[in-house]
Amino acid sequence: MSTHLGAEPGQIAPTVLMPGDPLRAQWIAETFLDDVECYSRVRGMLGFTGTWQGHRVSVQGSGMGQPSLAIYATELFTSYDVRTVVRVGSCGALTEDVGLRDLVIATGACTDSSMNRIRFHGYDYAPVADLDLVVAARDAARAREGLVVHTGLVLSGDSFYHPRPELTAPMVAHGVLAVEMEASALYTLAAAHGRRALAVCTVSDHVVTGVELSSEDRERSFAPMVEVALAAAARDGG
Numbered sequence: 698m699s700t701h702l703g704a705e706p707g708q709i710a711p712t713v714l715m716p717g718d719p720l721r722a723q724w725i726a727e728t729f730l731d732d733v734e735c736y737s738r739v740r741g742m743l744g745f746t747g748t749w750q751g752h753r754v755s756v757q758g759s760g761m762g763q764p765s766l767a768i769y770a771t772e773l774f775t776s777y778d779v780r781t782v783v784r785v786g787s788c789g790a791l792t793e794d795v796g797l798r799d800l801v802i803a804t805g806a807c808t809d810s811s812m813n814r815i816r817f818h819g820y821d822y823a824p825v826a827d828l829d830l831v832v833a834a835r836d837a838a839r840a841r842e843g844l845v846v847h848t849g850l851v852l853s854g855d856s857f858y859h860p861r862p863e864l865t866a867p868m869v870a871h872g873v874l875a876v877e878m879e880a881s882a883l884y885t886l887a888a889a890h891g892r893r894a895l896a897v898c899t900v901s902d903h904v905v906t907g908v909e910l911s912s913e914d915r916e917r918s919f920a921p922m923v924e925v926a927l928a929a930a931a932r933d934g935g
């Protein structure tokens with residue numbers, strides 16, 4: 698067991714899908730995996746291992762925000778030798794080209810967080826996804842009829858309720874598609890530990906128009922995203 702995960706060595710697969718919501722993790726495990734075992738309930742941050750089309754896969758909740766994700770990702774990499782993490786999240790669209798339920802494959806993640814400034818002594822590091830995972834996810838998404846997919850930058854913000862939302866305007870002007878809260882830390886930690894990571898997010902709300910999905914939809918309705926993530930992770934050797 699690690700400090701925040703109740704798994705024994707070997708109980709977590711080398712490939713992990715990581716939603717922020719632990720109940721989305723449970724829904725993913727129960728809906729998409731066979732032979733499912735729950736390996737951790739510590740703090741209610743559920744983790745499961747099962748198989749998908751013969752590939753052993755785990756699903757681990759990260760909680761919300763980079764500090765929480767960093768705890769779980771670090772323990773997955775250092776205590777359980779996890780090789781690949783694919784975040785399966787929700788995000789808010791920042792541009793009118795991006796619609797509700799579209800898929801955003803995050804090639805890189807900007808941030809307003811101080812986590813990387815501290816790690817890199819004030820230098821601006823560029824947290825990016827694993828290229829093979831990006832290509833595999835984009836191919837899997839394009840093969841799905843009716844799924845609109847965008848590939849580009851996200852903003853991993855520290856504030857869901859931002860006190861100064863106008864500050865995201867320069868990000869949008871430089872091509873950032875959507876806002877979420879974890880990808881930047883995930884990409885940085887994967888690089889630090891020599892592992893592979895990707896974030897795919899479903900648009901759950903639109904920051905410009907104000908339309909949004911319910912919390913139940915955010916927990917249990919992102920099947921296309923999960924199937925794209927599983928296909929990408931499996932093609933990539935998971």
Ligand SMILES: O=P(O)(O)O[C@H]1O[C@H](CO)[C@@H](O)[C@H]1O
Pocket residue numbers: 716717718760761762785786787788857877878879915
């Ligand atoms: O739906 P998840 O994966 O939690 O992701 C998004 O939703 C949460 C905010 O509602 C943040 O964690 C954000 O990144």
Ligand SMILES: O=c1cc[nH]c(=O)[nH]1
Pocket residue numbers: 787788789790857876877878901902904
């Ligand atoms: O961080 C997030 C996630 C979903 N939607 C948002 O607006 N922000």
